[in-house]
Amino acid sequence: DTGVSQDPRHKITKRGQNVTFRCDPISEHNRLYWYRQTLGQGPEFLTYFQNEAQLEKSRLLSDRFSAERPKGSFSTLEIQRTEQGDSAMYLCASSLSGSRETQYFGPGTRLLVL
Amino acid sequence: DAKTTQPPSMDCAEGRAANLPCNHSTISGNEYVYWYRQIHSQGPQYIIHGLKNNETNEMASLIITEDRKSSTLILPHATLRDTAVYYCIEGAGSYQLTFGKGTKLSVIP
Numbered sequence: 694d695t696g697v698s699q700d701p702r703h704k705i706t707k708r709g710q711n712v713t714f715r716c717d718p719i720s721e722h723n724r725l726y727w728y729r730q731t732l733g734q735g736p737e738f739l740t741y742f743q744n745e746a747q748l749e750k751s752r753l754l755s756d757r758f759s760a761e762r763p764k765g766s767f768s769t770l771e772i773q774r775t776e777q778g779d780s781a782m783y784l785c786a787s788s789l790s791g792s793r794e795t796q797y798f799g800p801g802t803r804l805l806v807l
Numbered sequence: 808d809a810k811t812t813q814p815p816s817m818d819c820a821e822g823r824a825a826n827l828p829c830n831h832s833t834i835s836g837n838e839y840v841y842w843y844r845q846i847h848s849q850g851p852q853y854i855i856h857g858l859k860n861n862e863t864n865e866m867a868s869l870i871i872t873e874d875r876k877s878s879t880l881i882l883p884h885a886t887l888r889d890t891a892v893y894y895c896i897e898g899a900g901s902y903q904l905t906f907g908k909g910t911k912l913s914v915i916p
Contacts (some may be wrong), residue, residue, distance in 0.1 A: 697850075726903070733908075734908065735892075735894060735906025735907055735908055735909060736851065736904075736906045737906070738903035738904065738905070741902060741903065749902060749903070751903070784850050784851070786850075786851075793839075793856070795841075795853055795856065796853070796904060797853055798843075798850035798851045798852070798853075799850050800849060800850045801849070801850045803848075
């Protein structure tokens, strides 16, 4: 079963360091989404790609965050100069555009900033 | 902010049907009702979605009222592995899904 995969699953870093997460979507899916989830809350949308184009960004996505999907397949999410408030689960989802479109989520990357 | 309203928690006895309600009084004509669940420390898992007709799949049934202002997710025979947070979301399919806090379902032996 080739679902959405994310790497790493866990990351511990010190405040001020940069981190990068990777997401591999379901292979035929043209849309890819990033969400963030803090403890006790539901996931919050960060950004969305259709193929390689980044079409929407939430205001939650500060200047320290950047996402790419260079060839329309895998995506990376980078956080520069991490802060303790960045500690969260970062979730990736993918979907195939069309009627009854459904987003399928990966297992997430849990980030802890010390 | 989430546009749906769900009870914060529910209990269900193992083997019984779990009926999870959701209010979505502001849903527009082209928006679907999606249900996801999230087992502790895992990514959300898609369960089912529908527009106006009732839907059934191998996991659950979705009953949508005729006015589309509310729906009920039914897990016909709850097991301990169904213990999770269940999210009801209204959306047009693409773009962002707006999650609320969901309903924490506890299946009790």
